[in-house]
Amino acid sequence: KATFNDPIVNEDGIALLAPQGLRRIESALINSKIIDREEIVVTTLENIPRFLSNDTKIIGITVFDPLGKGPASTTMSGLYGIVHRESFNTYYFRRLITSNIIKNARKKGVRIIIGGPGAWQIGYEEMREFGIDVVIEGEGEIIFPKIVKEIFDDLLEYPIRISPKYNEIPSAEEIPPLLGGTIGGLVEISRGCGRGCKFCAPTLRRLRHRKIIDIIKDIETNIRFGQRNICLHAEDVLRYGTFSLVPDHNKVIELFKNKISVEEFEKKLNLMIDEYAQSAVTRYRLELSENTSKKIDSEISKLEFLKNEKAAKALSLGERPKEIRKTLDITEDIKTIILKIASLGEVSEEAEDMYLIADARYRETEVKAQQVEENLKKALEEVEVRKENWRNFLRKLVEDVEPRYNSILSYADGVGKVILRGLENPEKASIELYVGFRGSEPTILDAHTHSGGERIVATLAFLLALQNYVKSPFRAVDEFDVHLDPLNRERMVKLILASAKSSPDSQYFVITPGKLPVDDYVNILIVQNISGRSIVGMISE
Template sequence: PKEIERVRRKIKELEEKRKSLVEKINKYVEIVSKPELLEKLEKLRKELAKLEGEKSKVEGEIKNVLLRDLKNLKRLLKSLEKEKKNFNLNLKKIAREKNSLLKKIEEIKKELEKVEERMRKKEVERESALERISRFKEVKGKNEFRVAELERRIEEIKKKVSVLDASIKEKRAKFLEYGLEVEVPSLPLDKIKERISELGKKLESYGYVNLKALEIYKSVEEEYLELEEKVRKINEEKDKILKLIEEVESEKRDAFFRTFREIEGKVQKLFSILAPEGEVKLELENPEDPFSGGLEIKARFPGKKLLSMLNLSGGERVIVALSFLFAIQEVQPTPFYILDEIDAALDKLNSERLIEILKAYSKKSQLIIITHNDTVISNSDYIYGVSMQKSGESKVLSIKLP
């Protein structure tokens, strides 16, 4: 610091004076026997003692200054170590939460893939079962038609037999009235055989009838109902998973828009400090699906029209970027910030406006700023400077500003 340099220069001057006086004293000692010089010698001795006292006082002041600075540096180092420890703990916590969320997402994806694979298999089984059931239904339909046809023919024959029996009884009763008893003649054996042959050929024309068809159909039907129940359960599980995914996506979307609106308001507030009467807009490329598009920032500075970031000057881009950065940090604040030459492209007026924001943030967070801007430096609480010595080593100097 300048104070130490001044004290060191004063010590050097005093040392040179002391050496000069010592030389004079030694010179005068040789001629000390002269009375006229004794008074002058005594005066020089008093002056030498005074200089020695001033030297001791200055050395004490230097020692006190160095000890004070050393204590301040130790306190600052201890504070930085503590903040570094807290930062590392928060960083590890965030990393654990991130890994946990990623793991849950992967588990959901794997479970969804398993469910989809099971559904594909069940769908194949269901199609196969439906095909078999269709074939069995077709066979069953043909057999039922043949059985119904036979039953219809049998009923017709029974009706004809009943009609003939009634007619025979009626005729026989009439003959009995006249005292005649009539015997119903039986068919000849060859006619009966011929009739049996005809009926056998008709029966053969119906083809093979699977007597177990109904039993097989019932078994297949039970299997089909079981598969249908499994498919229903799988569809229910799929619907639940899709609903869960939809809820997560909806919650993610709502959280994004809440944060987006909050950041948008804070950006406008901060931008109005850095650029009074200015305007800034955040526009999503795809408002319907914000995660599939980007974000475009437009700003209007006093006396100018609304322009995209690409069309702004370097200093204007810095002002918009700082407004956006600090708005995000207000939504998710951190204990300290490290800012590297954020004011490089700002003029004095904008640098003073930036100082207002930095002072407000310094009340709730610690700011470490790398800068060459005199306006920012003069408004700091502590200044740390690094200089290169002749030996090639770097030297760090610190000053606490009032």
């Protein structure tokens, strides 16, 4: 905390100075017209809650060395550094990405995007650990607005790492101007290097030189946001204006001669302020007249409102009497009412309060009951939607599996079908296998109708038909052939081996006491019980 200065923000929490790369992304996003300028804010972690709302869609974070893998960090800190602790960069990045502010934003559905010079350090493992949705590695002025649009349209699957293609790298003219001040007054004059050194990422980027007029505009923007020292930045400042390794003396001199001074800009700024002040005085006088007129209209409206309010209150007490009664008659009526009240006996002074409390509780309970009823209705609707999705999935699965099931059964002179039962109630739903052999009509698979061998063939055929839908990398079948005749045993073995060969990413284990006709791609392990011990051996070629 003693090493770094806090970021400069205005009274609204908006950053006055920010990293140069982040300012480019801010400008590119605004120029893309995907969102309005008022909808994007550059700020600090502590000020995020001031801008976070139900309309917030994205939080973008620029990083320099988030995991401490840069040369300076690995030299000074980490396992092999001078100080065996995580670097400052790593500590502050971890504190930011795991903060309650970011966690609460994710709960609201806000997408977290990481970019900047250190984005290369964030892989899919770190993205899942920290809840990062998108990592953009590389120049983002063209690709970032496209990604934002895809997030708005819900077209991305998360997490995802994205790098710009060659035609998505901005030219010098496509680098957008700064719209705010940069840290250190940094102004980019060239981008890339072009030397092609494989150990250095910037040298692999093509070299581009920005126009002097664009550079001066960025300098003016920095001065307008309070910067008094400007740093012209490039991989090699002396190569400005040339693509050769030899500096172009005239181009470099021209650049520094054209660079605007703070004094020149302040003169221009003072003239602009004088003109603006005169215009502001005129507008103020006009607004003052308009405000006076609005105040008078407001007072008239208030009086009209009070008049109508009092008239309505008087009307609520009853209609205006057509004739005025005598005082004596009114007094007699009051005495009669007093006698009626007395006949009621003693009434607690708290009776009215008790009634109001009971009435309030009744209404509160009524509201809660309505809310519970609405929540239950929504929950039941959601359950029905999920049930229907489940039914559709099962129907589609059976529709895809049944032809394969029949195809496998045909090797054993059989036919079959797969039927789903009771899909209306998931707890009672079931799947039924039908099979028939040697020309007989398919019947439901059970021990009373089919032999042990037929049941094994039908079961194996169904399991083999399901193989493309099984995600486990390991498949095992144990003593499947004990009830099979030699012909069907040979057929099933060939089908199992064919299925294994067609799934190179899965490993099949076939356990049998009998022999297997196999090809070269199959490993055979033999287990023998010799002298009370199991001996395992592998048959080599």
